[in-house]
Structures are given as C-alpha cells and as structure tokens.
Amino acid sequence: MTVARHGANRSSRIAGFHRKPPQERLDLVASFAGLDAATAAHLADMGNLPPQLADKMIENVIATMNVPIGIATNMKVDGEDVLIPMATEESSVVAAVCNAARQTYDAGFTTSVSGTLMIAQVQAVEVPDPYAARLRLLEKRDEIKAICDACDPLLVKLGGGFRDVEVRILDTLGGPMVITHLIVDTRDAMGANAVNTMAEKIAPHIATWSGGRVFLRILSNLADRRLARAHAVWRLEDIGGESVRDGIISAYQFAEADPYRAATHNKGIMNGISAVILATGNDTRAVEAGAHAFAARSGRYTSLTRYEITKDGHLSGSIELPLAVGLIGGATKIHPTAQACLKILGVTTAERLARIIAAVGLAQNFSALKALATVGIQSGHMALHAQNIAIMAGAVGDEVEAVAKVLVERATVRIDIAQEVLDIIRR
Numbered sequence: 546m547t548v549a550r551h552g553a554n555r556s557s558r559i560a561g562f563h564r565k566p567p568q569e570r571l572d573l574v575a576s577f578a579g580l581d582a583a584t585a586a587h588l589a590d591m592g593n594l595p596p597q598l599a600d601k602m603i604e605n606v607i608a609t610m611n612v613p614i615g616i617a618t619n620m621k622v623d624g625e626d627v628l629i630p631m632a633t634e635e636s637s638v639v640a641a642v643c644n645a646a647r648q649t650y651d652a653g654f655t656t657s658v659s660g661t662l663m664i665a666q667v668q669a670v671e672v673p674d675p676y677a678a679r680l681r682l683l684e685k686r687d688e689i690k691a692i693c694d695a696c697d698p699l700l701v702k703l704g705g706g707f708r709d710v711e712v713r714i715l716d717t718l719g720g721p722m723v724i725t726h727l728i729v730d731t732r733d734a735m736g737a738n739a740v741n742t743m744a745e746k747i748a749p750h751i752a753t754w755s756g757g758r759v760f761l762r763i764l765s766n767l768a769d770r771r772l773a774r775a776h777a778v779w780r781l782e783d784i785g786g787e788s789v790r791d792g793i794i795s796a797y798q799f800a801e802a803d804p805y806r807a808a809t810h811n812k813g814i815m816n817g818i819s820a821v822i823l824a825t826g827n828d829t830r831a832v833e834a835g836a837h838a839f840a841a842r843s844g845r846y847t848s849l850t851r852y853e854i855t856k857d858g859h860l861s862g863s864i865e866l867p868l869a870v871g872l873i874g875g876a877t878k879i880h881p882t883a884q885a886c887l888k889i890l891g892v893t894t895a896e897r898l899a900r901i902i903a904a905v906g907l908a909q910n911f912s913a914l915k916a917l918a919t920v921g922i923q924s925g926h927m928a929l930h931a932q933n934i935a936i937m938a939g940a941v942g943d944e945v946e947a948v949a950k951v952l953v954e955r956a957t958v959r960i961d962i963a964q965e966v967l968d969i970i971r972r
C-alpha cells in the first residue's frame with residue numbers, strides 16, 4: 546500500500562497523540578508522511594527493544610533507531626583487560642580505539658577519578674544584601690544537609706548524599722544573583738534527578754534565608770567535581786619513531802592554541818566517549834555539555850588531551866574531563882542492551898565506568914592524531930567508510946566488499962565510482 550505524500554491527515558495538531566498505542570501513532574504518521582507499507586513495517590519492527598519498554602522510555606514512540614555496537618579490543622585499563630562496547634553510526638571509530646590500544650597494550654592505560662560529586666544550582670534574584678545573604682546561607686549548612694539528605698535516604702544509605710554548600714555572587718545583566726551550589730555525592734547514579742529533587746526541596750528555604758526570589762533549581766552539567774582522568778605512554782618503537790611522535794605533539798599544540806582546531810580535536814575524543822555513553826544507556830548530551838564546558842573553563846576553548854615527551858623520549862598522552870555517568874537511573878538499568886553492555890564491561894561501579902570511558906577518549910584521540918599527522922585521515926577512515934558508500938550505491942551481499950575493495954584500491958571513495966564498479970560487477 547502506498548499512501549499519497551499529502552495524505553489524509555496533514556495537520557500536526559494531533560490532540561491526545563500520546564495516549565494512543567505506538568501502532569496507531571505509526572499509522573497516523575504514515576498517513577501524514579505518505580509512507581509506503583514497507584517503510585511503515587520497517588518502523589514497526591522495534592528490534593531487540595521490547596515495544597512496551599520503548600513506549601515507556603520516551604513519549605509519542607513509533608519506532609526505535611538501531612545503531613551498531615562494535616567492540617573495542619586490546620584495551621587494558623589499570624592492569625585489567627577489558628572489552629568495550631561502542632554504539633556509533635560512524636565507521637573507523639571502533640577501529641581507531643583498537644588501533645591505539647594495540648600500540649600500548651603491554652602498559653595499557655592508567656586512570657583515576659576526582660570523585661562522584663554532582664553540583665545542583667539554586668538561583669536567587671533580587672536579594673537586597675547579596676554578600677550578607679551568602680554568609681547567612683553558608684551558616685545554614687547543617688540545616689541544608691538535613692533537608693537534602695532527607696530527600697534520598699537510599700542514596701545516604703549507599704554512602705552518598707549531601708557533602709557541602711557553596712554560594713557565589715554572580716554579576717549578571719539583571720544585577721547580582723546569589724547562586725547556591727549543593728555538592729552531592731551521587732555514588733553509582735549519574736545523579737541529575739537525585740540532585741534536582743534536593744534543589745527543589747531546598748529552594749523555598751533559600752528564598753527565605755536570602756530574602757530574594759528563587760527561580761532555577763537544576764544540576765550543572767559542568768560536573769567538575771566528577772573528573773575522570775587517563776594517561777598512557779606510547780613507546781617510540783611501537784608508533785613508528787620520532788617523526789610520528791613529534792607530529793602528534795604538534796597536532797596537540799595546534800588544538801591547544803586554536804578553538805577552530807580544538808573543536809574538531811575534541812569531536813574526535815567524543816567519537817569514542819559518546820559511543821560508550823550511548824552503549825551503556827547513559828546521557829550523551831549531559832557528558833558532551835560537560836566536556837565542552839570544561840574545555841572552555843579558562844575562558845578559551847582548548848584541547849581536552851595533552852601530549853608530552855617522556856624522559857626516555859616516548860610519547861605520553863593524558864586526558865581529564867567531567868564524566869557524569871551511572872549504572873543506575875536513566876536508561877542504564879532498564880534498557881536490556883545497556884545492561885548487556887555493562888556486563889561485557891564488567892563494571893560494578895560508576896567510577897570504574899568513568900575511568901574506562903576516559904581511556905577510550907584518549908585512545909580515540911591518539912589514533913586520529915596519528916593518522917592526521919602521518920598518512921591523513923582519509924586512507925584509514927575512508928577505507929572503512931567505503932563499505933557504506935558501496936551500500937549507498939546499491940551493493941548488496943558480497944558486492945559490498947567487492948565494490949569497497951576497488952574504491953580503496955583506486956583511492957577514490959565516491960558514490961559515482963561505486964555505481965560504475967557495481968555495474969561492471971553485475972555485467
């Protein structure tokens with residue numbers, strides 16, 4: 546069945562859409578968009594996410610989006626071998642991590658974290674005496690702690706809960722604001738809901754104590770009390786010698802100095818990080834926002850990694866960034882694929898997960914810089930992307946590899962060439 550493009554229902558005002566079951570919603574969308582029966586049937590197949598679960602995870606569900614999960618091999622983090630599931634749509638991302646880890650497999654990556662502390666902000670405006678109000682709020686520390694901890698007795702029982710209060714006076718376009726930070730240990734949860742609940746509970750008290758009006762009560766994604774760090778040494782003989790080392794260091798120096806380059810450099814790092822975040826059901830946007838804000842913390846957007854030469858002349862790489870990830874909460878606990886990925890990783894604490902993810906970010910960056918500083922990105926990346934181009938050109942089954950092989954041999958990974966090659970193969 547083909548429904549005309551401008552089908553029966555062309556209004557986006559669909560009252561009660563959210564109350565309909567997914568199949569009925571899909572029928573409405575198919576009619577609106579003129580989807581043919583095969584496309585609608587494709588969307589109706591929810592793969593390995595049970596439709597009842599998908600329908601509860603977000604609103605107005607009609608389908609799921611399947612992204613491949615690849616396994617990064619060769620990773621050793623703090624002396625322990627680990628296989629890393631990465632969910633990404635981009636070719637060569639998984640290969641890049643395997644490749645970097647292989648070149649430092651014996652020593653592996655060493656990691657640490659600064660803690661599992663999250664920050665919630667409470668905004669007070671029109672405070673008559675901001676500086677005195679700040680002190681009044683700080684004096685209420687014990688009361689604030691009691692109110693916050695009462696919000697989440699389970700978290701407290703697990704060793705988490707309120708840790709501290711900080712108050713900042715912010716000069717803004719609307720005059721001074723009194724910003725209270727609740728510092729909360731959220732243990733194995735990412736912690737957004739946990740700290741937001743506390744911020745909302747404490748807000749009326751802050752209004753009273755400060756004498757101002759309270760508006761926003763929400764966590765900060767600049768989770769700079771939850772930093773994850775990783776470092777590794779790549780030996781000269783394993784990476785191809787001094788000129789490769791120096792090329793990688795120069796690439797880092799370029800990113801350090803220039804926000805145009807740093808954006809791309811950090812995008813490469815997030816290729817690895819976001820893929821593990823997604824595979825484990827964590828919040829990709831929260832981590833990405835935190836990473837980029839941290840990269841700009843000095844007022845100048847810069848590189849999240851650093852490269853140096855060790856005293857023996859080898860290449861030392863390091864990374865530090867906020868990684869607010871959890872094993873509980875969000876989709877981590879309810880998405881069956883996220884649960885399976887966490888099992889593959891063998892992690893039992895959010896801290897260990899953050900450490901592994903930091904190592905993946907560094908590995909990803911090493912491979913990208915090495916490729917960029919030597920043969921260029923296209924030979925490795927495009928060689929792997931060639932299969933996608935072959936599929937775009939219409940190749941199926943064995944044709945995909947055959948077409949991709951010719952594209953790589955000719956060093957021209959283009960769809961028009963792929964079509965020509967496919968025609969020849971099919972003749």
Ligand SMILES: CC(C)(COP(=O)([O-])OP(=O)([O-])OC[C@H]1O[C@@H](n2cnc3c(N)ncnc32)[C@H](O)[C@@H]1OP(=O)([O-])[O-])[C@@H](O)C(=O)NCCC(=O)NCCSC(=O)C[C@@](C)(O)CC(=O)[O-]
Binds near residue numbers: 641913
């Ligand atoms: C693509 C490679 C790895 C080829 O690298 P190569 O040296 O040609 O590969 P190789 O065939 O010699 O194999 C070396 C190892 O790489 C891995 N490897 C090799 N091939 C595969 C594969 N098919 N699947 C899985 N793993 C693979 C694997 O570990 C293998 O060891 P082995 O297992 O054989 O003992 C290399 O060129 C590379 O690391 N390139 C970087 C790719 C990259 O960064 N991709 C991200 C996308 S580009 C981007 O978005 C970010 C960027 C670049 O703009 C960031 C920036 O600018 O900073």
Ligand SMILES: NC(=O)C1=CN([C@@H]2O[C@H](COP(=O)(O)OP(=O)(O)OC[C@H]3O[C@@H](n4cnc5c(N)ncnc54)[C@H](O)[C@@H]3O)[C@@H](O)[C@H]2O)C=CC1
Binds near residue numbers: 703731732737766
């Ligand atoms: N700006 C942002 O980043 C925002 C993100 N979110 C969303 O919030 C969700 C994450 O919130 P969470 O508070 O992490 O989830 P949550 O509220 O679902 O679960 C956390 C709760 O689980 C309990 N818990 C059980 N075992 C625990 C353990 N071992 N360690 C710690 N707590 C344990 C605690 O009571 C804790 O409060 C994500 O889905 C995120 O997308 C929500 C609002 C804003």
